[in-house]
Amino acid sequence: MPVVNRIADYATDMTKWRQHLHTIPELGLECPKTAAFVAERLREFGVDELHEGIAQTGLVAIINGRGAGETIGLRADMDGLPIPEETGVDYASTHAGKMHACGHDGHTTMLLGAARYLAETRNFSGRVALIFQPAEENGGGADVMVREGIMDRFDISQVYALHNAPGFEAGGFYTTPGALMAAVDTFTVHIQGVGGHGAMPHETRDPVMAACGIAQAIQTIVSRNHRALDDLVVSVTQIHTGTVDNVIPDTAYLNGTIRTFDPAVQKMVMERMAQIVAGQAASYGVEATLDYEVGYPATINDADKAAFAVGVASEVAGDAKVQGDSGREMGAEDFSYMLQERPGAYLFLGQGDSAGLHHPKYNFNDEIAPVGASFFARIVETAQPVE
Structure with a gap:
């Protein structure tokens, strides 16, 4: 079946919701306006339970179906990014320096559309738990919600989520069984040297040269320390040091990201990076401290649930617009914490x-919102039909 007709009727309302949310982007766990x-929309729809204040500003709404059954979780992220908006739309961000640059306003809208339909029709058994999560971009809101016990508290048996995809056919879907997105870690190196006059480098212990040496040596982890068929990214993304052309500074700072799928590869990177930083610091006569922060784990789809979701997506969008084995990519997503707890x-999308x-x-493209909302609704109706 295509987009659910009743949800298509909500298209104008969904556009209004989304564009309002676009004007009020919020960051991290602090999403009170969103x-x-x-919460106001969910109360209007008549959900059976509304639980607020989870992970500070997260919400879980429960809608009961017709008869006994399991509880399916559907998740949408709500937070924006610290980016000044340049869209020029008349509903642009009213919060300076913040914008919905990743489409979480659209994700929230799609789940609201599904909530309205499911609360109105209740053409399913069991229950659905609608999870509105803050802090996907930074702060691991999914991890916080899991640690605060939502999976057990609401007896969630399986869980699904969507993310929009620029450059892919509007209204089409893709995913893959197993590992879909990488684990993401962050590293920072603080270098302490001895500064001095740029004309007298022999009197210094130059942190600039040490930073360059460390940045270059770190790249050998990918090229020389891991099997070429194992996906791995190590990227130095920041080097900060110095003030003027004729002064060698005292300090330097490096920062970057690491993407892996295999915990053994991740462990190897951690060990080699520590060795490289210590060795390079000694060779340049400086002190260097490595801070290695383990971040979101890999996003790993349950193979059976992925196949089921692909079938539902095909009903909504048509077989020709759905790719069920698209391969994995090096982006990261904190929905991984929920997938660690439940299939x-x-x-x-x-x-x-x-x-x-x-x-x-x-x-965000408002035309795809009814497609995503239909997918969420049909996941519930297909997995738990009324008997």
Whole structure:
């Protein structure tokens, strides 16, 4: 079946919701305006339970179906990014320096659309738990919600989520069984040297040269310390040091990201990076401290649930617009914490041609909102039909 007709009727309302949310982007766990708007809509829809204040501003709404059954979790993230908006739309961000540059306003809207339909029709057995999560971009809101016990508290048996995908056919879906997105770690190196006059480098212990040496040596982890067929990214993304052209500074700072799928590869990177930083510091006569922060784990779809979700997506969008084995990619997503606790699947929904994610000109495509809402609704109705 295509987009659910009743959800298609909500399209105008969904656009209004989404564009309002776009004006009030919030960061991290602090999403009070967004949460208040979501809670107001959910009360209007007549959900059976509304639990607020989870992970500070997260919400879980429960809708009971007709008869006994399990509880399916559907998740949407709510937070924005610290990016000044450049879209020029008349509903642009009213919060300076913040914008919905990743489409979480659209994700929240799609789950609200599904909530309205499911509360109205209740054409399913068991229950659905609608999870509105803060802090996907930074702060691991999914991890916080899991640690606060939502899976056990609401007896969630399986869980699903969507993310929009710029550059992929609007209204199409793709995912893959097993590992879909990488684990993400962050490293920072603080270098303490001895500064001095740029004309007298022999009197210094130069942190600039040490920073360059460490940055270059770190790249050998990928090229020389791991099996070429194992996916691995190590990227130095920041080097900060110095003030003027004729002064060698005292300190330097490096920062970057690491993406892995295999915990053994992750462990190897951690060990080699520590060795490289210590060795390079000694060779340049400086002191260097490595801070290695383990971040979101890999996003791993349950193979059976992914296949089920692909079947539902095909009903909504048509077989030709769904890729069920698209391969994995090096982005990261904190929905991984929920998938560690319960079987489920994460899918991408095509946004069509647009600016990329995290770009100041990005804007969610409102035309795909009924497609995503239909997918969420049909997941519930298909998994738990009324008997």
